[in-house]
Amino acid sequence: MATAEVGTPARPGVSAEAPARRRKRRRLLGGGLVVVVGGVVLAVTALIGDDGKPATRAGDGTTLEAVRQGPLSSQVSQSGTLSYSAGADGTPYSVVGRASGTYTWVPAAGTLIDCGETLYKVGEKPVILICGSTPAYRDLAQGDDGKDVRALNRTLVNEGYADKSALDPDSNYFGAGTAEALEKLQDKRGADVTGRLNLGQAVFLPGPLRISKVMVENGTGAGSGRPIMEASSNRREVTVKLDASQQSEVKKGDQAQITLPDNRITSGVVSRIGTVATSSGKADSDSGSATIPVYVTLKHPKDAGDLEQAPVQVQITTDGVKNALIVPVTALIGQAGGGYAVEAAVGDRGQTRIVPVTLGLFDDANGRVQVSGALSADDRVVVPST
Numbered sequence: 001m002a003t004a005e006v007g008t009p010a011r012p013g014v015s016a017e018a019p020a021r022r023r024k025r026r027r028l029l030g031g032g033l034v035v036v037v038g039g040v041v042l043a044v045t046a047l048i049g050d051d052g053k054p055a056t057r058a059g060d061g062t063t064l065e066a067v068r069q070g071p072l073s074s075q076v077s078q079s080g081t082l083s084y085s086a087g088a089d090g091t092p093y094s095v096v097g098r099a100s101g102t103y104t105w106v107p108a109a110g111t112l113i114d115c116g117e118t119l120y121k122v123g124e125k126p127v128i129l130i131c132g133s134t135p136a137y138r139d140l141a142q143g144d145d146g147k148d149v150r151a152l153n154r155t156l157v158n159e160g161y162a163d164k165s166a167l168d169p170d171s172n173y174f175g176a177g178t179a180e181a182l183e184k185l186q187d188k189r190g191a192d193v194t195g196r197l198n199l200g201q202a203v204f205l206p207g208p209l210r211i212s213k214v215m216v217e218n219g220t221g222a223g224s225g226r227p228i229m230e231a232s233s234n235r236r237e238v239t240v241k242l243d244a245s246q247q248s249e250v251k252k253g254d255q256a257q258i259t260l261p262d263n264r265i266t267s268g269v270v271s272r273i274g275t276v277a278t279s280s281g282k283a284d285s286d287s288g289s290a291t292i293p294v295y296v297t298l299k300h301p302k303d304a305g306d307l308e309q310a311p312v313q314v315q316i317t318t319d320g321v322k323n324a325l326i327v328p329v330t331a332l333i334g335q336a337g338g339g340y341a342v343e344a345a346v347g348d349r350g351q352t353r354i355v356p357v358t359l360g361l362f363d364d365a366n367g368r369v370q371v372s373g374a375l376s377a378d379d380r381v382v383v384p385s386t
Helices: 019-025 147-158 176-189 244-249
Strands: 026-029 032-037 040-045 054-056 062-066 068-084 093-097 101-105 118-122 125-131 202-205 209-214 226-233 236-243 255-259 265-273 291-298 310-328 340-346 351-363 368-373 380-384
Touching (some): 068 226, 093 118, 147 176, 236 310, 244 291, 255 291, 310 351
Parallel strands (some): 068 351
Antiparallel strands (some): 032 040, 054 351, 068 236, 118 125, 255 310, 310 368, 340 380
């Protein structure tokens, strides 16, 4: 049999101008078709139809599977790592010390520090965590204005040291209400009650924090500008290294299903997607080994318990249709002149007919595909029995 050329099927979300992606999904091998779905190579016999007339399938090793009708989701399945979220680029936050003296208390790795709590102590004086993205760079007192003041106001209100009626948490201004609330915080934490915040008395970082690494010890000298700890947030997060060729398929807000190491399943949502691709670094690697980091936030963090750096399996739902005719990808056969078909059973005497089909949505994770053509639900199509 002559080798048939196979056309490019329409597939939602991927344009016809994406040959690299398509070349990975299928290629001719001898007289047959190779379809790559979810990283699995599926060899499919290339048959030529007789204008829909019944034909008898040659060879053993096949079975019949019913055409299903119903909802279909397009999913990307990848392995991932469960940990705690950190900076936007995935690296830990760096805690930089500004106070001078001697460390008299530092937290152990794994300690959770909430906004407004003591992060560490120098000379028995607390250094307080203020939750904000602008790092500490100056003394703060009444009359000051800026993003760092807004972070201070928000922390004071959120932690109960002032009511919103007395202090606007979105205000950039350090007023009398800020000073009064700050005095309450300083008194509770055992700091000098001054109503002002000198450089070195607080660390500004997005929080709350989970301490991941401590580089100093009690009794050692504290010096200004030295990194003393690394931290992450206390939010549970899964990092997935997505094949760069699938980047256009996944978007922020996509729903995800995470299978934990003990086979329990919990749900999540894609919270952010990296923009820099990295490769495996192997000499024989090609563009197919490049990956993009995708971050999935758990909807129910308690499901993860105390697991950290734990391997998990992630299925991200990227698209869906409510009512589709669905067949296994292994039922697809290539046609002469391009396009695809399935081999459908006719009666109960082992005869079959070749039915041209148009492809729609792919479910890569489960090896299913949406088709349209002269098929109906409960028709039976030929698939390999393995």
